[in-house]
Amino acid sequence: AQRVTQPEKLLSVFKGAPVELKCNYSYSGSPELFWYVQYSRQRLQLLLRHISRESIKGFTADLNKGETSFHLKKPFAQEEDSAMYYCALTKGGTSYGKLTFGQGTILTVHP
């Protein structure tokens, strides 16, 4: 069975500081990893996915298969980054896209 762990429920940083939201997973196959974000009073929306290897809103995440991690990083946090962040996994290969979510991390960026 797959599992996603986000060890930090709350994370606070000051504006301009680097931020890293941790995500570890367990899955025996080749997973696809995602970061979803939920801003205040808005819906869950995709932030980025590992196969795209892109940077969205200054955020990047690298899949480390050796450490089974997919940490989300941003070098200089902004106040508008304050939100709930969810790491999620889906099985690669033949599957119907079921997402397994972590507990989520509330990021607060202080001015």
Place this chain on the structure above:
Amino acid sequence: EPEVTQTPSHQVTQMGQEVILRCVPISNHLYFYWYRQILGQKVEFLVSFYNNEISEKSEIFDDQFSVERPDGSNFTLKIRSTKLEDSAMYFCASGQGSHQPQHFGDGTRLSIL
């Protein structure tokens, strides 16, 4: 930009009653999902639906739950006899393909009294 829409935004129901949660997925999407989030807990997968049938379901999705796509646009989740522990936020999602990003609705907050 097209969005997944869910109605109602909040549903209050007596325990034991049937409830239907409604979703309109994005029109060219082929894969449909229901998730739920009990207050303070993680978002949990309930069921996926493709080609007019359930493709995968979790252990939560027991005989009290059913899904339907009655008219080619709506996607509904029915809970036949609600229990207190069904109180949660229910999210509908849709995707163009099984490995395409899923787009989520705003959710329906279900409160069972």
